[in-house]
Amino acid sequence: MGGRLTPIRGEITEIVGGLSSGRTSHLLACLGEAVGRGETAALVDTEEIFDPASAAEAGIDLRRLLWVRCGGNREVALRAADMLVRCPGFALVALDLGERVPRLPTTMAFRLKFAVRRTDVALLIVGRRRLTGSSAALAVETLREGIEWARPGPAPTRLARVRTTTRVLRALRGAPGQEPSSWWCA
Amino acid sequence: MVVRVSRFACVLVEHFDAAAIERCEPALRERPLAVLNPRVDRPVDRASTPRTSTARVMTTVEANAAAREHGVRPGMTETEARARCPMLLTRPWVEEYVASARHALLEAALAVSPRVEDGGAGTAYLDTAGLERLIGDAAAIGRRLMHQVRAIGLIPRIGLAASRTAARMAAVNGPGAVTIIPPGRERATLAKAAITTLDLAPDVAATLGRWGVRTLGELAALPREGLAARLGPTGLRAHDLALGLDRDPFRAWTPPPFWEEAQGLEWEIDSLGVLAGVLETVLERLCRRLTGVSLVADSLEVRLGLASGGHHARDVALAYPMSEIKPMLTLAVLDLEAHPPPAAVTRVTISAHPIRPPAGQGGLWQPPAPAPRDLVTVLARLAALVGAGNLGSPLLVDSHRSDAFTMLAFSPPSDPAQSIQPRHDTAPSGPRLALRRIRPARRVEVETIGERPTRVEARLVVASAGPWRASGEWWDVQAWARDEWDVVLGDGAICRIARDRLAGHWYLDGFYD
Numbered sequence: 001m002g003g004r005l006t007p008i009r010g011e012i013t014e015i016v017g018g019l020s021s022g023r024t025s026h027l028l029a030c031l032g033e034a035v036g037r038g039e040t041a042a043l044v045d046t047e048e049i050f051d052p053a054s055a056a057e058a059g060i061d062l063r064r065l066l067w068v069r070c071g072g073n074r075e076v077a078l079r080a081a082d083m084l085v086r087c088p089g090f091a092l093v094a095l096d097l098g099e100r101v102p103r104l105p106t107t108m109a110f111r112l113k114f115a116v117r118r119t120d121v122a123l124l125i126v127g128r129r130r131l132t133g134s135s136a137a138l139a140v141e142t143l144r145e146g147i148e149w150a151r152p153g154p155a156p157t158r159l160a161r162v163r164t165t166t167r168v169l170r171a172l173r174g175a176p177g178q179e180p181s182s183w184w185c186a
Numbered sequence: 187m188v189v190r191v192s193r194f195a196c197v198l199v200e201h202f203d204a205a206a207i208e209r210c211e212p213a214l215r216e217r218p219l220a221v222l223n224p225r226v227d228r229p230v231d232r233a234s235t236p237r238t239s240t241a242r243v244m245t246t247v248e249a250n251a252a253a254r255e256h257g258v259r260p261g262m263t264e265t266e267a268r269a270r271c272p273m274l275l276t277r278p279w280v281e282e283y284v285a286s287a288r289h290a291l292l293e294a295a296l297a298v299s300p301r302v303e304d305g306g307a308g309t310a311y312l313d314t315a316g317l318e319r320l321i322g323d324a325a326a327i328g329r330r331l332m333h334q335v336r337a338i339g340l341i342p343r344i345g346l347a348a349s350r351t352a353a354r355m356a357a358v359n360g361p362g363a364v365t366i367i368p369p370g371r372e373r374a375t376l377a378k379a380a381i382t383t384l385d386l387a388p389d390v391a392a393t394l395g396r397w398g399v400r401t402l403g404e405l406a407a408l409p410r411e412g413l414a415a416r417l418g419p420t421g422l423r424a425h426d427l428a429l430g431l432d433r434d435p436f437r438a439w440t441p442p443p444f445w446e447e448a449q450g451l452e453w454e455i456d457s458l459g460v461l462a463g464v465l466e467t468v469l470e471r472l473c474r475r476l477t478g479v480s481l482v483a484d485s486l487e488v489r490l491g492l493a494s495g496g497h498h499a500r501d502v503a504l505a506y507p508m509s510e511i512k513p514m515l516t517l518a519v520l521d522l523e524a525h526p527p528p529a530a531v532t533r534v535t536i537s538a539h540p541i542r543p544p545a546g547q548g549g550l551w552q553p554p555a556p557a558p559r560d561l562v563t564v565l566a567r568l569a570a571l572v573g574a575g576n577l578g579s580p581l582l583v584d585s586h587r588s589d590a591f592t593m594l595a596f597s598p599p600s601d602p603a604q605s606i607q608p609r610h611d612t613a614p615s616g617p618r619l620a621l622r623r624i625r626p627a628r629r630v631e632v633e634t635i636g637e638r639p640t641r642v643e644a645r646l647v648v649a650s651a652g653p654w655r656a657s658g659e660w661w662d663v664q665a666w667a668r669d670e671w672d673v674v675l676g677d678g679a680i681c682r683i684a685r686d687r688l689a690g691h692w693y694l695d696g697f698y699d
Contacts, residue, residue, distance in 0.1 A: 020680040024620040024699035039553045040598050049622040051696065052580035052591045058618035062580050064598045068568055069576040080568055087564040089556030147674065149651050156651035159672035159680065159698060162619050184619035186672070186698065 005030060005166065007092060007122035011137035012113055014125045014169075019099075021142040022164030024049070025184045027094055027126050028058050034122075035064045039091035042066040042084045046077040047098035066090075074102045081123070085112060088119040097127035109135040130169070139170040145181055159186040194432075195312040196345045196353035197295055197331055199287075202308025203248035206287035207277050209339035209471070210449055218253035218274045220246045220267050247279045282448035282535065287340065289446075290475050292439050294334040297479040298327065303350070304439045311350045313436060328364035337478050339471065347372055352430035355402070358383050372430030377403025384427050390420050402428040444487075446537040447472040454493045454530035461490075461531055462519045466511065468536050469518070473511050476540055482507040483538035488518050491533030498527035505562035507541055513563045520566045555598060565596060586658045587666060588684070588695060589623060621682065623696040632683060632692040639671055642683060642694070646676035653685075672698070 005026050007013040017023040027043075032055075034041045041064060043050055048069045052062060068084075070077040074097060081095040093116075113135040116123045125131050130139055146163040149156035166179040199205050203221045208214050222244045244264040256271035268274050284307060292310050295302045298321070301313035314327055321327050324346045335342040345356025347367035352375070356365040359379045367375045379402045381394060393416075399405050405428035413421035426433050447468045455461050465488070476483060486502040502521050508514060518536075556564070568577050575593065583590040633641040640647050652671035659665050667687040674680050680698040685691070 018678070019622075019697050020678060020699050022619075022699065024622050025617065028620045029617050037553055040555050048625050049696070050580075051589070051621045051623045052582055053589070054618060054620045055580075056582055058620075062582070063594075065579055066565075066596045067578065067580055067593075068572055070572055071576065076571060080571055083564055083567055083571070087556050087560045089554055089560065091553070144678065147649070147680065149649070156649075158651050158654055159619075161616075162680065162698065183616050185616050186619045 005140060006033070007124045008137050009122045010117045010120045012116060012123045012125065012132050012135055014130055014132060014136045014139040015142060016127060016130055016139065017142035018128065021144050022162065022184060023126050023142045026142060027096065027124065028055055028060070030092060030124055031055070031065060031094060032058050032060045034092040035061050040064050040089060041092040041094065042068065042090050044068045044070065044077050044081045044084065044093070044095045046070045046074055046096055047072055049096060049098065082112065082115065085115045085119060085121050085123050090121050092122045092124060094124040094126065097125065097131065099128050101127040101129050101131055104131050106133065109133055136170060137172045140166045140168050142166050161185050193313065193315045193348055194346070194350045194353045195314050195327060195331060196305070196350060196357045197291065197310045197312070197335055198343045198354065198357040199291060199308040199340045200343065201248050201250050202287070203279060203284055204250040205308065205340055206283040208250065209287050210283055212339065214275060216252065218256055218258065218271050219250045220253050220258055220274055220276050221248040221279050222264055222276050223247050223279050280450050286447050289442065290338045291335065291340060293441060293475050293479055294338050295331065296441065297334050298331050301436065302439045303437050309354070311353065314346065324366045325364070328366065332364060334478055338474055347430065349430050349432045351427045351432055352376060355379050355383060373406060376428065376430050377401060377406065381405055384424065386424050387420055390417060390424055393417065444537045444539055445472065445475060446535060448533065448535040450533050451531065454532055456530040458519065458522060458526065461522070462515065464534050465518055466515050468534055469511050469514050472536055472538055473509050473514070476509040476538065481540040482509045482543045484541045485539045486514060486518065487537045488522070489535040490527050490531045492527060492529040493532050494529040496529070500525055506558040507543060508559060510559055513559050516563050517566050520570045523570060586656055588668070619698055621696045622699045624694055627693040627695050630683065630692050630694045639673055639683060642673060642675060647673045648676055649674040
């Protein structure tokens, strides 16, 4: 991965981690990569946390991004993601479940798995903890390693960079392990 | 030797009013069916009462072939028709059914020839000159016509001849479903046909009857000058028709701008699930008409007749021109779910605006995108799930105000070259750190030393950077001014808080993640 995560087409990828660990930055990077290729992506946003300004600054063409806001309703978010992964043509469907990840029945996880295989969509799930168990082809945990401040004067005026690393929790291809760190610019 | 082919075709659907209803209810096709006029006032003379009163009598307007085998004929009262055929099924005469079937027949004919004439309900004439190079001989044209008309749910009889009259006579009297009169054989072929098939004016028909003229051959044999002297222009026209000659100009039919299909209901529907079944039936007929002539609909209107007497009309937006039943049905049902009719439904009418399908082809190296048909369906379903306002593409507003954006309908550009490149002034040197927004920004209690925050909601601030001052719209009533701080809390979370300088309150904008 080289510090950057690439969701697998036709599989489920999960990113888990605590607040400020870099999971949302990974999510933005994945969306940017898909949209940058001229493909179409969708974001199911359970808690409406998506910041369009951050995305635009990251170079994401927002016109190719379908943003679905679920008002904090996790059941609705899961149903919306289920609908989107059954629509062929999306390169990436991202599901941000936020801090309170619901329990997902195994049957539902398998439904998602077979749906993404059929439509060849990459499903990326972001949350505090893992959701789909063995149905995910790749699961990583994000960890923060350091912070840098912008300091033109004696006192810092802005957050400059955050360094994170990823730990592979589950990978159908390759062995779990630690990945190199990456810097994220604020 | 050059063989001259027939130039006109006549498509005739017998017992058309009944056929129009059978088209809507195909299960009735094999059963005796009579179409009744719903309200006929007939004077009734009562011997016991001196004055004349009126009574509403249901009379038969049309009967299908199965009913006619039992002796049911147009003009009979319902009682008389039922006495002749106890198994008789009846339906009221509905103008919309007949109009839809009539237009469908003409549109089906239009799929074969660009010049079509409306010959009345159940009759269409086609100018087939030149079609032999496209389709083949007269028999091939007849087969093509038969296929097109059967596709819309009607069973025609077809005649091909050198004139419209001869073609119509061939369709009416021909031995098979498709009858072709060879060139030059019109008079001989028509000679045995009964004169009643000409639909002459009653006085002319009565006069000819008194003369003992029973067949077209006998009429054609009469001296033309004598007919002109005795019957005038109507007599000459009858003579021309008997000879198989057309004197009337060909009046080409132009399809209407909106195509309509309707379905009356025997019972009231107050459930959307049941209504969806009716909508599917009506859409199926409409889409069959569209696909028959290679057209698509770019707008759809659903009109529901209500039991209360009113109407409930909905314009269903189609994201792209289509002729597929499934996405149309999904969109119509989702729209009616969002805007249900106020009363039970007794009639369903759907009209579509037909256009030619826009030609388009994706590039060879263009990445795959959701098919418009799939995309419009999933967007409609998502809109029903989360609300239309919570769905779309964000568009940044030209403002420095925090979290300023608006939502647009999702419509990704078809050309990948149209992708917006990152702005050079804002594009970072590395991957971008994301902010997890809290919407709306949550008001928090912040302890400070000087300006610098030390605790946020009683959580210790271990590091902070700021203030990052911003303000705007000071010239307006919605002026804003804020100091932003990036702080690291004791539990490791990095958040952005902001102090509203006008109100003096602190807000939590979100977490860097």
